[in-house]
Every structure is written in C-alpha cells, then in structure tokens.
Amino acid sequence: MITHQEALEKVLAHSQGFGTISISLEQANGCILAEQVMADRDFPPFDRVTKDGIAINFEAYHLGVRDVPIQEIAAAGSPQKTLLNATACIEVMTGAMLPKGTDTVIMYEHLNIKDGTASIIKEVKKGQNIHIKGSDEPKGSLVLAAGIKIGSAEIGVLASVGKAMVTVKKMPKACIVSTGDELVGVAEVPAPYQIRKSNSYTLQSALKEQGIPTNVVHINDDKANTVKQLKQLLLDYDVLLLSGGVSKGKYDYLPEAFDALGVKKVFHRVKQRPGKPFWFGRHETLATTIFAFPGNPASTFANYHIYFLPWLNQCTGLSTKQEIQVLLNNDFDNPTDLTRFARAKVSAVSGRLHAQLIAGNGSGDLTSLTKSNGLLRFEPQKNYGKGSQVPFIPTRKPFL
C-alpha cells in the first residue's frame, strides 16, 4: 500500500491534455481559456466622458470664463463633436467621445443652466471626469492569459474585445460506471437486500459542475461481461470513473478485468480512510485513465475530490492545489497509520476559517456529507489539538 501523498503524485503524473475547441462566448463560463486574449483597441477606445454635464476648454475657465453658452449636445454613440469657440461648451453625456477642443467635464450638479448657457458654480480641475483613451488597457496588451478559468467578469472582458468565439480547453470524454449486483435504479423499489445507486448520480452531478457531461453505465458482477463492457468503454472514453468492485471480495472483478485488457495498474489501495481500496490505472495505447473508487458513497465522494479533481486540473492546466489551511475547533487523534479524511464544516468567522468536525457513521454514511463542506486531512499517527492548522479540501463552494 502506498501513502496518500504517493498516490496523489502518481495520479498527477498520469495527466494528459485533451486539446482545444472553439465555442461561442455564451457557452464559455466555467471553461478554461486556451488562447491569449489581447485588447483589439485601446480601452477605453476614446477619451470618454464619465459624467453627464458639459465639456469645456479649461484654458478659458482658467482665464476667468464662468458662463459658457451651449453649442450642442454630444450623446454617447455619436461621432466626435468639435467645440468651435473656446469660451463656449458642449453638453456631454456619459459614454460620449470628449469633443475636440475640450479637455475638462463638469457635471450637472456643479452647473446652473438657463437659456442655453451653463454657469459654473463649483471649482473645476483640469481634465476632470474623463476616462483617458487607453488608460485601462492599450491596444495589443494582454487582457486575459491562457489558462484561466472563465467566470462572469472574464465573459465581460471577452465581449469587450470582440471575442464572439473563444478557444477553450476541451474536457475529457468521461464515463461513470457503477458496479455491484446489489444496486437498483433510483426509480425502482429495492428488494430488502438491494440498495439504490447513488454514486453514479453524485459523480454525474459533480462532473457536470466541472462542465463535463457524462454517460452512466452499470456493470453486473459477472467476469466475462465485465471484461467485455470495459473493453468498449476503454475505446470510447478518455477517463472512466468507477465505483465498487475493487475490494477483496470474490466478485470484485475490476482489477483482473483491467489486467486482462492491458490496463497498467498504477496502484491499488492507499493508506487512507475513507477510500482505501482505490484502484488507479491507465491504458497507455488507448490513452484512457481509470479511477476505480471503492463503492461506499463517502469513499467515492472523498476520492473524487482528493484525486480526480486535481488530476482534471492538471490535465487542463489549472492549479492542482486543492487544500487551504483552516483552524480546528475540535481535538482529533489519528493513532492509525492511515491518512484520515474527516468531514467538516468550515465557516469564516472574524477573518478566520474555523473547521467543525461533522460526526459521521463510517464510509457508508451519505447524509453526513450533506452537513459538511469539505474534508480535513489528518496525517497518520498524529494528534491534533483544538486550534491546530489543518489542510482542508473544500467539496462545496462558499463559506457563507
């Protein structure tokens, strides 16, 4: 058995890229940008009026002019106007091009306007209320670097520079595989000795959050059939996420089936709880990576976050760092030689991240996962006192 750290390193060493794809801007949220995005023009593209009011020539103001006749109005979206007389002004709207011959904007609140003449009633600073051309980003500058995850703010930038189509990283073609004769579908009424599938739904939902649509298949505990079904899945997909079938049971056929199909076992079993019987392998020729998680819901859920997500991030070029340091609210002793991953709820209180352990009932207990927002990682044979800093792997988004 290898340690959690060794297992994570081996998983990350088996990453691969899946190429890129051009998609429409509307689809790009959550995707990973795969091109350098430059400003196609200056931002702002012209000296832009930032207040509704008038534009003047400051020199005239400096020389004492306070009452300025309004020549005309410059609206946003209109071609640039020109001030014909330096002692007059042009009425300007937010977003308009600053008129030629003007260099300063005075907002309505600092004016009295009567009979077509604006009287300036407050002190004016040269150049005020103008967003200078190119001051945010000059033309040609890098506004978004390849490799970032696109959120709403990036969508706005992409729109601004005219990226109607965006090149993003392709996600792996993924298939979720449940195993075990005890499993029935969610819409079925289980016999007393059966349970409903849950891992498939959990994984499908989690992968959907990553922008990965998945197919879901079930394999019964039959050796010949397991080999036959897996053979096709290895051909069809970049990555398989399986649950069950990797323990020491008589009907846990996955390891030998993968062996028969030429899949390299990278490791089987990790010194951790939950999630110990994790099997990880790779078919090099077919370039298919296999995450075969133990069947218990808490084990599958934990290992998805501990191993699969960092692997996915490595494949797509995102940071593989998945832990943050939090402060423990409880004592926790780990006398075992296993890395322990304990469910916890982390809250932000007064600028500090406090972790409250969530009592669980072993790796079969699914409901305690709904009360936690991540997993604390405890080293083997180490005791932790209240207030200790402990690494935390979030499994849910906010700390609110």
Place this chain on the structure above:
Amino acid sequence: MITHQEALEKVLAHSQGFGTISISLEQANGCILAEQVMADRDFPPFDRVTKDGIAINFEAYHLGVRDVPIQEIAAAGSPQKTLLNATACIEVMTGAMLPKGTDTVIMYEHLNIKDGTASIIKEVKKGQNIHIKGSDEPKGSLVLAAGIKIGSAEIGVLASVGKAMVTVKKMPKACIVSTGDELVGVAEVPAPYQIRKSNSYTLQSALKEQGIPTNVVHINDDKANTVKQLKQLLLDYDVLLLSGGVSKGKYDYLPEAFDALGVKKVFHRVKQRPGKPFWFGRHETLATTIFAFPGNPASTFANYHIYFLPWLNQCTGLSTKQEIQVLLNNDFDNPTDLTRFARAKVSAVSGRLHAQLIAGNGSGDLTSLTKSNGLLRFEPQKNYGKGSQVPFIPTRKPFL
C-alpha cells in the same frame, strides 16, 4: 439619496416567491429543494457487511471455536442466507446482507482459508464490521430539509431514497436589457465612438451560474421606443436587469419610462461608489421587479452582487447573508460620504482570510474585475488600517 444599507433593506423587502416545479434528479444540481425529503426505508436497509471475509456466530468463537467450515457465499445483492450450524461460517462480501444466525464479520486479512475452512488468526470483537440497519437514518427520518441548495452530496442522498423527481423552487423569468446608442454587438467592429456590449454578457453568464436562463434585449436611446419595449418586457418577465440609462443624461429615459408604465420607483441613486445611479422599482400589479444598474461594467457587476443576488436568495428562501469578514492587507481611507466597494483578492493563508486591494481605474475598468475575487465594503467617512476586519462580498467561488 439613501444609504447602501437602506437600499439593501428596500430591495429585500420587495422579494417574492416564484412557485415550485418538479424536475428530474439529473437536473437538480444547483436548485433549491422545495420539499422535505424523508428516508423511505432504514439506512442502511439491512445489517450490512462492511468487509469481505466471513460472518460467524460470536458465541461459538467465544466458546473457543477457531476453525470454521464455510457453508456458502453471501454476495452483495443476494437474498439473505442463514447459517445452519453455529460453529460454521458464511463467506460474505462487502454490501451483502448479514446472514441469519451470524453477528460478527471477520475480514480476509485476519483469516487463513484452506480446503473450505477458515481459521481465525486475529482477535475478534463481537459485532465488528457490520453497518447496523437504520444506524445512519431510520425510516421516516428527515434526510434533507426544504430550502437547502442541492449539490452533489445531496444528489446522492436523493438517489438513495428514490427521488427520481424532485420538487425545487422555480427561478424567476429574467430578461437582461442593455441600453445606450454607443453599444454594438460582440461580433461587430465598433466605430471609433462606439464600444461593444459587455454588461449583457456578464449578467447572462452570472445568471446562468444561478441556474437562470435569460433573454437579452437592447433598447436604443429613444423615448417612445423605450416605453414600448419596456411595456412588453414588464408583461413577459418576473425580473428585469437593465444597465445604463439611469444617470442624469439627456437620453437616460428609463426612470421616466418606468414612471409612465406605472412602475413604482422604490429608490434612485444610492450613496455608494461604484454603482451610485442604481434605480430600483417594482410593478406591483404585474409583479415585476426592476434592477436598473448604471452602465459602467464595474457598477453593474458590483450591484448585481450587492443587491440582486441577496434579492434572489430572499426570493428562493436561501440566506441573504453575502458578506464574510476578512483581514485587510492594506490601509484604506474613505473620506467620502459614500459606501465604497473596492475590488480585492482574498486568499486563505494559515487559516486566515487576507484581502489584497486590486488597483482599479474607476467604474469603467473591467479588467481589474478579472484580478479580484470579490468586493470589500468600506463605511463612509472611516479609515481602515492594515489588519482591520472588513466585510467582503465574494464574486467568485474558491479562495484557492
């Protein structure tokens, strides 16, 4: 002008529900549960074997029996077996029903098996390696309460209790409206005095993250046309998110258009920066809520997070708390009488949340939004020293 706090209270006072809808489990991630979900059977539904090995009658072990002939195999997914002789055993697989007449499971690692007989080579504790029926959740207990946001863990629980269809909160029918004659589409080449739309794309992307598909329309700076288009939108949608058209400009027709259409203005202009010219109203008869944000990208982005998201959460029954306390890395003075919302990047370091201010270039600057993960809120006329606790509104998910 009202304060930010007053504005937020008024926005939250104008929330409403949008009913519920039944959707398939596969669609439910990110939705808000609108029913109490009970365990439809005990969890686990039977005394469940948790290790591959053998099941014995502990009394026989207690009386000294160490070599137990294997009667048969109990697989997961098979009907319950019965141990016929208390000094024998049944080979059991993880997930199987514990056989009648047995009460203790011994894993393979603690056995020598030869010629159909298992020899017990390690001390055994009565009842070990059994997940007791109903010990996670007894039948009829509440496993998920109405009002929670459904994530992957909840999807697993819903699957386990057979919820192929789930009742969730309906989201509002939302329309995004851009205004301003200076705007052109993302695929167009703007004239020197034009800019591309970005707010519409940003808002559409942000609402998509909330599970709300949106239509997007544009209204030109024409008064009659503005009234006509808004009239139809008020009829068709639960909520409108507009950008632009609410400043003091000659062509900022939105406030008077809404007035002409019988929309109650709840407030216009808030003592804050960015986002001051925010207009908020409600058509009570049509039950349409209107968020008319200022046109600058940073203003729209900020006000979406400061006002719209808490409103949406209030409407769907989620917590409206959107701030966490973080620790300021910089000094910040706010001599103005405005609440300041400053872009910042918060990182978790050693269990503490540190906020680094991101230099921006006024409310027109979109690229600085891509470098931040939220907004710090600074009270009017207050100075903040390094290390101060400041409320932070996340605009992006993780702190990793």
